[in-house]
Amino acid sequence: MNQLIEIQLSDNMSPGGVRSKDIADIISSLEDMIASVVVRDHPELLKDNIIIGLSDISKGSLILAFIPHLIPLTIPAVKEIIYSISNNIYDHLPVNTLSSLKKIIKLTQRHNCEARIRAKDGETSLQAIITPQTEITDKYHLNGETILYGEIKRVGGDEPTIYFKPVHGKPISCKTTKDLAKKAGNYLYTQVGLSGIA
Structure with missing residues:
Protein backbone atom coordinates (compact mmCIF):
# COMPACT_ATOMS: atom_id res chain seq x y z
CA MET A 1 0.00 0.00 0.00
CA ASN A 2 1.48 3.33 -1.06
CA GLN A 3 -0.57 5.46 1.32
CA LEU A 4 -0.30 4.51 4.92
CA ILE A 5 -0.33 6.00 8.41
CA GLU A 6 1.85 4.55 11.18
CA ILE A 7 2.45 5.19 14.82
CA GLN A 8 5.49 3.55 16.39
CA LEU A 9 6.37 3.42 20.06
CA SER A 10 10.10 3.34 20.81
CA ASP A 11 12.11 0.13 21.09
CA ASN A 12 11.43 -0.54 24.78
CA MET A 13 7.75 -1.02 23.89
CA SER A 14 6.55 -4.26 22.33
CA PRO A 15 3.07 -5.69 21.69
CA GLY A 16 3.33 -8.10 24.64
CA GLY A 17 4.54 -5.39 27.03
CA VAL A 18 1.77 -2.85 26.54
CA ARG A 19 -1.72 -3.07 28.02
CA SER A 20 -4.50 -3.60 25.51
CA LYS A 21 -6.21 -0.49 26.88
CA ASP A 22 -3.15 1.61 26.00
CA ILE A 23 -3.11 0.23 22.46
CA ALA A 24 -6.84 0.95 22.16
CA ASP A 25 -6.25 4.51 23.42
CA ILE A 26 -3.54 5.03 20.80
CA ILE A 27 -5.80 3.74 18.02
CA SER A 28 -8.82 5.82 19.05
CA SER A 29 -6.70 8.93 19.72
CA LEU A 30 -5.01 8.74 16.33
CA GLU A 31 -8.34 8.26 14.55
CA ASP A 32 -9.95 11.14 16.47
CA MET A 33 -6.99 13.47 15.80
CA ILE A 34 -7.20 12.89 12.06
CA ALA A 35 -11.01 12.86 11.83
CA SER A 36 -11.25 16.18 13.71
CA VAL A 37 -8.97 17.90 11.18
CA VAL A 38 -10.86 16.38 8.24
CA VAL A 39 -14.25 17.50 9.62
CA ARG A 40 -12.91 21.00 10.30
CA ASP A 41 -11.88 21.26 6.64
CA HIS A 42 -14.94 19.41 5.29
CA PRO A 43 -17.88 20.20 7.60
CA GLU A 44 -20.27 18.37 5.28
CA LEU A 45 -18.75 15.07 6.48
CA LEU A 46 -19.69 13.22 9.64
CA LYS A 47 -16.82 12.36 11.97
CA ASP A 48 -18.14 8.80 12.37
CA ASN A 49 -17.74 8.21 8.63
CA ILE A 50 -13.99 8.87 8.70
CA ILE A 51 -12.32 5.51 9.22
CA ILE A 52 -8.64 5.05 9.96
CA GLY A 53 -8.56 1.26 9.85
CA LEU A 54 -5.88 -0.69 11.71
CA SER A 55 -4.13 -2.88 9.15
CA ASP A 56 -1.10 -4.28 10.99
CA ILE A 57 0.69 -4.58 14.34
CA SER A 58 4.38 -5.30 13.80
CA LYS A 59 6.64 -7.30 16.12
CA GLY A 60 9.73 -5.83 17.70
CA SER A 61 8.88 -2.33 18.76
CA LEU A 62 5.19 -1.55 18.72
CA ILE A 63 4.25 -0.33 15.23
CA LEU A 64 0.59 0.18 14.41
CA ALA A 65 -0.14 0.61 10.70
CA PHE A 66 -3.37 2.10 9.40
CA ILE A 67 -5.02 2.35 6.02
CA PRO A 68 -7.27 5.41 5.91
CA HIS A 69 -10.69 5.34 4.28
CA LEU A 70 -10.78 8.77 2.58
CA ILE A 71 -7.16 9.02 1.47
CA PRO A 72 -7.40 12.40 -0.34
CA LEU A 73 -8.71 13.94 2.90
CA THR A 74 -6.96 11.96 5.65
CA ILE A 75 -3.37 12.03 4.37
CA PRO A 76 -3.31 15.88 4.20
CA ALA A 77 -4.82 15.95 7.72
CA VAL A 78 -2.05 13.68 9.04
CA LYS A 79 0.57 15.82 7.30
CA GLU A 80 -0.86 18.92 9.00
CA ILE A 81 -0.71 17.19 12.39
CA ILE A 82 2.87 16.05 11.73
CA TYR A 83 3.86 19.58 10.71
CA SER A 84 2.28 20.98 13.89
CA ILE A 85 4.08 18.50 16.15
CA SER A 86 7.42 18.96 14.36
CA ASN A 87 7.21 22.76 14.59
CA ASN A 88 5.47 22.98 17.98
CA ILE A 89 2.63 25.05 16.47
CA TYR A 90 -0.78 23.89 17.64
CA ASP A 91 -3.03 26.96 17.61
CA HIS A 92 -4.74 26.09 14.31
CA LEU A 93 -5.61 22.49 15.19
CA PRO A 94 -9.13 21.58 16.36
CA VAL A 95 -9.67 21.19 20.10
CA ASN A 96 -10.50 17.47 19.71
CA THR A 97 -7.24 16.91 17.83
CA LEU A 98 -5.32 18.56 20.67
CA SER A 99 -7.19 16.49 23.25
CA SER A 100 -6.31 13.25 21.49
CA LEU A 101 -2.72 14.35 21.00
CA LYS A 102 -2.47 15.05 24.74
CA LYS A 103 -3.59 11.46 25.43
CA ILE A 104 -0.71 10.16 23.32
CA ILE A 105 1.71 12.52 25.10
CA LYS A 106 0.49 11.20 28.49
CA LEU A 107 1.08 7.65 27.29
CA THR A 108 4.69 8.52 26.32
CA GLN A 109 5.16 10.08 29.77
CA ARG A 110 3.66 7.08 31.57
CA HIS A 111 5.85 4.60 29.66
CA ASN A 112 8.85 6.92 29.19
CA CYS A 113 8.91 6.26 25.46
CA GLU A 114 8.64 8.06 22.14
CA ALA A 115 5.80 7.84 19.66
CA ARG A 116 6.58 8.43 15.99
CA ILE A 117 3.72 9.31 13.68
CA ARG A 118 4.38 8.72 9.99
CA ALA A 119 2.42 9.48 6.85
CA LYS A 120 3.49 7.63 3.74
CA ASP A 121 2.16 8.97 0.48
CA GLY A 122 3.76 7.13 -2.42
CA GLU A 123 7.51 7.68 -2.17
CA THR A 124 7.12 10.53 0.31
CA SER A 125 7.25 9.88 4.04
CA LEU A 126 6.80 12.49 6.77
CA GLN A 127 7.39 11.88 10.46
CA ALA A 128 6.92 13.62 13.80
CA ILE A 129 8.24 12.45 17.15
CA ILE A 130 6.22 12.81 20.34
CA THR A 131 8.37 12.55 23.46
CA PRO A 132 7.53 12.74 27.17
CA GLN A 133 8.75 16.36 26.95
CA THR A 134 6.35 17.31 24.15
CA GLU A 135 4.17 20.09 25.48
CA ILE A 136 1.04 21.70 24.10
CA THR A 137 0.34 25.11 25.55
CA ASP A 138 -3.30 26.01 25.97
CA LYS A 139 -2.95 29.30 24.14
CA TYR A 140 -5.58 29.53 21.47
CA HIS A 141 -5.83 32.51 19.17
CA LEU A 142 -9.46 32.95 18.31
CA ASN A 143 -10.78 35.89 16.40
CA GLY A 144 -14.10 36.85 15.00
Missing part, protein backbone atom coordinates in the same frame (compact mmCIF):
# COMPACT_ATOMS: atom_id res chain seq x y z
CA GLU A 145 -16.75 39.50 14.88
CA THR A 146 -18.23 40.41 18.24
CA ILE A 147 -20.49 42.98 19.89
CA LEU A 148 -19.84 44.37 23.38
CA TYR A 149 -22.71 46.00 25.22
CA GLY A 150 -22.10 48.65 27.83
CA GLU A 151 -21.69 52.37 28.46
CA ILE A 152 -19.30 54.89 26.92
CA LYS A 153 -17.70 56.63 29.92
CA ARG A 154 -15.23 58.99 28.26
CA VAL A 155 -14.04 60.00 24.80
CA GLY A 156 -11.04 62.12 23.84
CA GLY A 157 -7.39 62.74 24.50
CA ASP A 158 -4.45 63.79 22.32
CA GLU A 159 -4.72 60.37 20.73
CA PRO A 160 -8.49 59.84 20.36
CA THR A 161 -9.53 57.09 22.77
CA ILE A 162 -12.89 55.63 23.76
CA TYR A 163 -13.28 54.47 27.38
CA PHE A 164 -15.99 51.84 27.63
CA LYS A 165 -17.51 49.94 30.58
CA PRO A 166 -19.05 46.65 29.39
CA VAL A 167 -22.16 45.31 31.12
CA HIS A 168 -19.99 42.46 32.44
CA GLY A 169 -16.27 42.82 32.99
CA LYS A 170 -13.63 45.46 33.48
CA PRO A 171 -13.54 48.83 31.68
CA ILE A 172 -11.61 48.88 28.43
CA SER A 173 -10.11 51.60 26.27
CA CYS A 174 -9.36 51.60 22.59
CA LYS A 175 -7.66 54.02 20.23
CA THR A 176 -9.83 55.38 17.45
CA THR A 177 -10.01 58.03 14.73
CA LYS A 178 -11.08 61.62 15.45
CA ASP A 179 -14.24 61.19 13.37
CA LEU A 180 -15.29 58.07 15.27
CA ALA A 181 -14.43 59.74 18.59
CA LYS A 182 -16.75 62.65 17.70
CA LYS A 183 -19.56 60.22 16.89
CA ALA A 184 -18.95 58.25 20.10
CA GLY A 185 -19.04 61.52 22.08
CA ASN A 186 -22.72 61.86 21.18
CA TYR A 187 -23.36 58.65 23.13
CA LEU A 188 -21.56 59.49 26.41
CA TYR A 189 -23.17 57.76 29.41
CA THR A 190 -25.51 55.87 27.10
CA GLN A 191 -25.92 52.10 26.75
CA VAL A 192 -24.54 51.09 23.34
CA GLY A 193 -23.34 48.07 21.43
CA LEU A 194 -19.83 48.29 19.99
CA SER A 195 -19.09 45.89 17.15
CA GLY A 196 -15.69 44.89 15.90
CA ILE A 197 -13.18 42.10 15.49
CA ALA A 198 -11.81 40.54 18.66
Whole structure:
Protein backbone atom coordinates (compact mmCIF):
# COMPACT_ATOMS: atom_id res chain seq x y z
CA MET A 1 0.00 0.00 0.00
CA ASN A 2 1.48 3.33 -1.06
CA GLN A 3 -0.57 5.46 1.32
CA LEU A 4 -0.30 4.51 4.92
CA ILE A 5 -0.33 6.00 8.41
CA GLU A 6 1.85 4.55 11.18
CA ILE A 7 2.45 5.19 14.82
CA GLN A 8 5.49 3.55 16.39
CA LEU A 9 6.37 3.42 20.06
CA SER A 10 10.10 3.34 20.81
CA ASP A 11 12.11 0.13 21.09
CA ASN A 12 11.43 -0.54 24.78
CA MET A 13 7.75 -1.02 23.89
CA SER A 14 6.55 -4.26 22.33
CA PRO A 15 3.07 -5.69 21.69
CA GLY A 16 3.33 -8.10 24.64
CA GLY A 17 4.54 -5.39 27.03
CA VAL A 18 1.77 -2.85 26.54
CA ARG A 19 -1.72 -3.07 28.02
CA SER A 20 -4.50 -3.60 25.51
CA LYS A 21 -6.21 -0.49 26.88
CA ASP A 22 -3.15 1.61 26.00
CA ILE A 23 -3.11 0.23 22.46
CA ALA A 24 -6.84 0.95 22.16
CA ASP A 25 -6.25 4.51 23.42
CA ILE A 26 -3.54 5.03 20.80
CA ILE A 27 -5.80 3.74 18.02
CA SER A 28 -8.82 5.82 19.05
CA SER A 29 -6.70 8.93 19.72
CA LEU A 30 -5.01 8.74 16.33
CA GLU A 31 -8.34 8.26 14.55
CA ASP A 32 -9.95 11.14 16.47
CA MET A 33 -6.99 13.47 15.80
CA ILE A 34 -7.20 12.89 12.06
CA ALA A 35 -11.01 12.86 11.83
CA SER A 36 -11.25 16.18 13.71
CA VAL A 37 -8.97 17.90 11.18
CA VAL A 38 -10.86 16.38 8.24
CA VAL A 39 -14.25 17.50 9.62
CA ARG A 40 -12.91 21.00 10.30
CA ASP A 41 -11.88 21.26 6.64
CA HIS A 42 -14.94 19.41 5.29
CA PRO A 43 -17.88 20.20 7.60
CA GLU A 44 -20.27 18.37 5.28
CA LEU A 45 -18.75 15.07 6.48
CA LEU A 46 -19.69 13.22 9.64
CA LYS A 47 -16.82 12.36 11.97
CA ASP A 48 -18.14 8.80 12.37
CA ASN A 49 -17.74 8.21 8.63
CA ILE A 50 -13.99 8.87 8.70
CA ILE A 51 -12.32 5.51 9.22
CA ILE A 52 -8.64 5.05 9.96
CA GLY A 53 -8.56 1.26 9.85
CA LEU A 54 -5.88 -0.69 11.71
CA SER A 55 -4.13 -2.88 9.15
CA ASP A 56 -1.10 -4.28 10.99
CA ILE A 57 0.69 -4.58 14.34
CA SER A 58 4.38 -5.30 13.80
CA LYS A 59 6.64 -7.30 16.12
CA GLY A 60 9.73 -5.83 17.70
CA SER A 61 8.88 -2.33 18.76
CA LEU A 62 5.19 -1.55 18.72
CA ILE A 63 4.25 -0.33 15.23
CA LEU A 64 0.59 0.18 14.41
CA ALA A 65 -0.14 0.61 10.70
CA PHE A 66 -3.37 2.10 9.40
CA ILE A 67 -5.02 2.35 6.02
CA PRO A 68 -7.27 5.41 5.91
CA HIS A 69 -10.69 5.34 4.28
CA LEU A 70 -10.78 8.77 2.58
CA ILE A 71 -7.16 9.02 1.47
CA PRO A 72 -7.40 12.40 -0.34
CA LEU A 73 -8.71 13.94 2.90
CA THR A 74 -6.96 11.96 5.65
CA ILE A 75 -3.37 12.03 4.37
CA PRO A 76 -3.31 15.88 4.20
CA ALA A 77 -4.82 15.95 7.72
CA VAL A 78 -2.05 13.68 9.04
CA LYS A 79 0.57 15.82 7.30
CA GLU A 80 -0.86 18.92 9.00
CA ILE A 81 -0.71 17.19 12.39
CA ILE A 82 2.87 16.05 11.73
CA TYR A 83 3.86 19.58 10.71
CA SER A 84 2.28 20.98 13.89
CA ILE A 85 4.08 18.50 16.15
CA SER A 86 7.42 18.96 14.36
CA ASN A 87 7.21 22.76 14.59
CA ASN A 88 5.47 22.98 17.98
CA ILE A 89 2.63 25.05 16.47
CA TYR A 90 -0.78 23.89 17.64
CA ASP A 91 -3.03 26.96 17.61
CA HIS A 92 -4.74 26.09 14.31
CA LEU A 93 -5.61 22.49 15.19
CA PRO A 94 -9.13 21.58 16.36
CA VAL A 95 -9.67 21.19 20.10
CA ASN A 96 -10.50 17.47 19.71
CA THR A 97 -7.24 16.91 17.83
CA LEU A 98 -5.32 18.56 20.67
CA SER A 99 -7.19 16.49 23.25
CA SER A 100 -6.31 13.25 21.49
CA LEU A 101 -2.72 14.35 21.00
CA LYS A 102 -2.47 15.05 24.74
CA LYS A 103 -3.59 11.46 25.43
CA ILE A 104 -0.71 10.16 23.32
CA ILE A 105 1.71 12.52 25.10
CA LYS A 106 0.49 11.20 28.49
CA LEU A 107 1.08 7.65 27.29
CA THR A 108 4.69 8.52 26.32
CA GLN A 109 5.16 10.08 29.77
CA ARG A 110 3.66 7.08 31.57
CA HIS A 111 5.85 4.60 29.66
CA ASN A 112 8.85 6.92 29.19
CA CYS A 113 8.91 6.26 25.46
CA GLU A 114 8.64 8.06 22.14
CA ALA A 115 5.80 7.84 19.66
CA ARG A 116 6.58 8.43 15.99
CA ILE A 117 3.72 9.31 13.68
CA ARG A 118 4.38 8.72 9.99
CA ALA A 119 2.42 9.48 6.85
CA LYS A 120 3.49 7.63 3.74
CA ASP A 121 2.16 8.97 0.48
CA GLY A 122 3.76 7.13 -2.42
CA GLU A 123 7.51 7.68 -2.17
CA THR A 124 7.12 10.53 0.31
CA SER A 125 7.25 9.88 4.04
CA LEU A 126 6.80 12.49 6.77
CA GLN A 127 7.39 11.88 10.46
CA ALA A 128 6.92 13.62 13.80
CA ILE A 129 8.24 12.45 17.15
CA ILE A 130 6.22 12.81 20.34
CA THR A 131 8.37 12.55 23.46
CA PRO A 132 7.53 12.74 27.17
CA GLN A 133 8.75 16.36 26.95
CA THR A 134 6.35 17.31 24.15
CA GLU A 135 4.17 20.09 25.48
CA ILE A 136 1.04 21.70 24.10
CA THR A 137 0.34 25.11 25.55
CA ASP A 138 -3.30 26.01 25.97
CA LYS A 139 -2.95 29.30 24.14
CA TYR A 140 -5.58 29.53 21.47
CA HIS A 141 -5.83 32.51 19.17
CA LEU A 142 -9.46 32.95 18.31
CA ASN A 143 -10.78 35.89 16.40
CA GLY A 144 -14.10 36.85 15.00
CA GLU A 145 -16.75 39.50 14.88
CA THR A 146 -18.23 40.41 18.24
CA ILE A 147 -20.49 42.98 19.89
CA LEU A 148 -19.84 44.37 23.38
CA TYR A 149 -22.71 46.00 25.22
CA GLY A 150 -22.10 48.65 27.83
CA GLU A 151 -21.69 52.37 28.46
CA ILE A 152 -19.30 54.89 26.92
CA LYS A 153 -17.70 56.63 29.92
CA ARG A 154 -15.23 58.99 28.26
CA VAL A 155 -14.04 60.00 24.80
CA GLY A 156 -11.04 62.12 23.84
CA GLY A 157 -7.39 62.74 24.50
CA ASP A 158 -4.45 63.79 22.32
CA GLU A 159 -4.72 60.37 20.73
CA PRO A 160 -8.49 59.84 20.36
CA THR A 161 -9.53 57.09 22.77
CA ILE A 162 -12.89 55.63 23.76
CA TYR A 163 -13.28 54.47 27.38
CA PHE A 164 -15.99 51.84 27.63
CA LYS A 165 -17.51 49.94 30.58
CA PRO A 166 -19.05 46.65 29.39
CA VAL A 167 -22.16 45.31 31.12
CA HIS A 168 -19.99 42.46 32.44
CA GLY A 169 -16.27 42.82 32.99
CA LYS A 170 -13.63 45.46 33.48
CA PRO A 171 -13.54 48.83 31.68
CA ILE A 172 -11.61 48.88 28.43
CA SER A 173 -10.11 51.60 26.27
CA CYS A 174 -9.36 51.60 22.59
CA LYS A 175 -7.66 54.02 20.23
CA THR A 176 -9.83 55.38 17.45
CA THR A 177 -10.01 58.03 14.73
CA LYS A 178 -11.08 61.62 15.45
CA ASP A 179 -14.24 61.19 13.37
CA LEU A 180 -15.29 58.07 15.27
CA ALA A 181 -14.43 59.74 18.59
CA LYS A 182 -16.75 62.65 17.70
CA LYS A 183 -19.56 60.22 16.89
CA ALA A 184 -18.95 58.25 20.10
CA GLY A 185 -19.04 61.52 22.08
CA ASN A 186 -22.72 61.86 21.18
CA TYR A 187 -23.36 58.65 23.13
CA LEU A 188 -21.56 59.49 26.41
CA TYR A 189 -23.17 57.76 29.41
CA THR A 190 -25.51 55.87 27.10
CA GLN A 191 -25.92 52.10 26.75
CA VAL A 192 -24.54 51.09 23.34
CA GLY A 193 -23.34 48.07 21.43
CA LEU A 194 -19.83 48.29 19.99
CA SER A 195 -19.09 45.89 17.15
CA GLY A 196 -15.69 44.89 15.90
CA ILE A 197 -13.18 42.10 15.49
CA ALA A 198 -11.81 40.54 18.66
